[in-house]
């Protein structure tokens with residue numbers, strides 16, 4: 001869809017509440033998974049004849065296996081606290097994008113089949129039969145939720161729409177109605193080890209190319225080792241870091257920091273992916289299968305610690321779930337948390353003073369920082385509560401002079417999703433992605449107006465890709481989105497590197 | 513006749529309330545939370561979680577962050593209700609507990625703040641487009657029911673006094689299965705019937721939010737996944 005077809009809402013305020021536009025997004029649907037994609041992740045190829053019975057059986061099972069699902073379906077009082085909190089609602093005005101209404105698409109069916117009131121007085125409590133129409137509605141609107149959990153911050157009972165949308169996607173998967181984007185990618189990880197389907201040879205060539213680039217740019221050789229047995233650190237990073245901009249600049253940043261810290265590290269070709277889309281489809285089994293690749297890589301390579309690169313949902317799975325899914329990690333060095341975030345590492349080095357930083361090298365940038373939803377609301381960082389807000393900002397402020405936060409209700413725990421998370425980063429959803437990004441873009445435009453902000457940094461591969469596509473629609477350069485470690489990389493002077501002053505001196509000396 | 517009717521009604525309603533809510537709580541206890549999902553930033557200790565839950569239940573902290581008007585109405589309604597219910601304990605205890613005596617004067621006007629809060633919430637449901645959209649008939653009926661209870665109660669308190677001594681004697685009698693005389697005051701009959709209805713629908717309605725909030729994983733989990741391995745029983749079986 002061409003950009004001009006999308007009517008981008010003109011917001012006066014990032015959180016402006018829209019008028020209801022019923023059915024505005026009813027036609028938004030991601031491409032369905034092909035039978036091959038479905039089967040590659042263990043789901044039936046197409047919609048089964050007895051899909052309804054299976055869907056209800058799955059719903060019952062979820063009610064017995066997942067407390068959040070059960071409690072949240074029961075507890076909602078329709079108080080409306082969440083109704084204006086979703087970026088997709090703000091961007092589209094479609095009332096079914098209000099978190100409670102999105103939950104109700106499923107809750108209405110739960111009530112009909114599993115509660116007394118819904119069985120005997122369906123119209124009183126808004127209960128409805130599960131029909132193919134309802135299933136299609138699920139497919140549309142549960143793929144208009146990026147599982148960012150902003151609603152759960154404001155719900156007086158902590159009801160998390162992400163839990164419901166993950167459950168709905170799992171139910172759809174088991175009856176044969178999966179989404180192409182997620183399931184194709186998960187299939188690739190199971191088979192090859194990363195979302196891109198990048199084979200070991202291609203990966204090696206890419207990393208060698210990057211090593212050459214670093215040496216050309218800095219005159220110092222910095223390694224990006226692959227499959228190096230006996231390295232201390234295994235770096236697990238989103239595969240976008242190997243080929244997409246601005247992600248690559250972040251990877252170069254990690255490499256330089258490791259180099260300066262003098263630690264030995266390696267990437268693994270077997271577990272060459274931090275992303276874990278099993279989360280998005282609510283599939284514990286798929287998520288676990290992906291996570292176990294990391295365990296195997298860590299054991300095979302004999303590393304002592306695991307560090308994750310910049311990726312939002314990956315950090316959620318890493319920080320919050322990895323120990324559950326693929327632990328215990330007793331074979332690693334107990335001195336370090338498992339896993340660590342690259343920012344925890346870099347912040348540690350900055351505090352130790354091992355990095356030679358020249359902040360002025362980022363002076364051409366006036367920066368703000370986008371808290372990625374899965375880092376902000378679903379993970380921690382460091383030892384302190386709220387470290388996931390402070391550590392990225394600490395690192396940024398250590399390497400960059402001009403930093404400005406966006407409006408307080410649009411950052412940290414209230415951060416607005418980039419619009420492309422949760423398995424929606426696919427071209428056919430560009431309309432949704434653009435509208436969903438508009439609250440964040442408005443908050444950004446406000447700091448541009450007020451403080452002349454030129455760039456925005458993020459620590460999530462999805463955010464970076466989404467923004468590099470979306471920001472041009474809002475009057476920014478596609479290079480205005482940066483990796484945090486790109487800023488680190490800019491400011492970091494490598495040992496033995498000739499700086500401009502050095503170069504100037506050398507030139508002066510040779511003149512003399 | 514009236515006495516027998518209310519005696520049976522209250523035995524049945526009490527059984528439904530206690531068994532119904534008890535069974536729900538048992539389900540919530542039994543169903544595991546397979547993953548660590550607290551809404552961040554989250555406390556890192558049990559103690560911290562206790563205080564987070566305390567702020568949620570006592571101050572409606574998250575609702576306060578969300579919407580000040582809803583918070584004002586919700587808070588007025590709920591806190592007044594607790595005061596009123598505390599005041600009511602004087603009908604159900606003999607001798608009346610000391611603290612129940614103490615809260616009596618504080619609760620006198622709670623009926624009004626309770627009704628005001630309820631009407632505010634109801635108004636939102638009717639006036640605000642978004643909340644009208646998400647409302648089902650049951651949401652309106654629930655408010656109607658509680659407003660009915662509160663208004664009939666306030667009528668007895670401030671307009672047409674009822675024979676409180678007889679009411680108390682009747683309910684105290686039920687403890688020992690003595691079915692006494694129930695005053696045939698229409699306002700009292702309405703009040704007490706609606707309360708019985710509330711007790712009966714409690715375990716099958718959204719009123720489950722009251723026990724539910726304590727079992728919400730996003731609010732009651734400790735943020736320590738890297739330090740402590742968390743495994744649901746069914747997930748343990750997958751490990752093989």
Ligand code: HEM
Nearest residue numbers: 077079156568569572575586590633651654655719722725
């Ligand atoms: C642990 C105890 C409780 C807590 C923490 C709690 C909290 C809340 C909160 C935060 C709301 C949402 C805001 C609102 O719409 O009012 C709410 C709604 C509601 N609560 Fe409670 N509540 C509790 C107990 C009760 C009880 C015992 C009743 C029953 C009489 C009750 C009846 C209601 C009703 C009817 C609503 C919906 C109001 C509406 O339609 O907007 N709550 N509660």
Ligand code: HEM
Nearest residue numbers: 596599600619623661662665666668669674676679704707
């Ligand atoms: C067994 C249950 C109940 C009985 C027998 C009962 C009886 C009464 C009586 C006799 C009064 C008049 C008090 C007076 O004149 O001083 C009253 C007042 C009132 N009742 Fe109830 N009631 C019951 C439960 C409830 C419940 C569960 C609620 C709230 C949800 C409620 C709300 C009120 C209110 C708001 C008033 C007026 C203010 C006050 O006196 O505190 N009642 N009730």
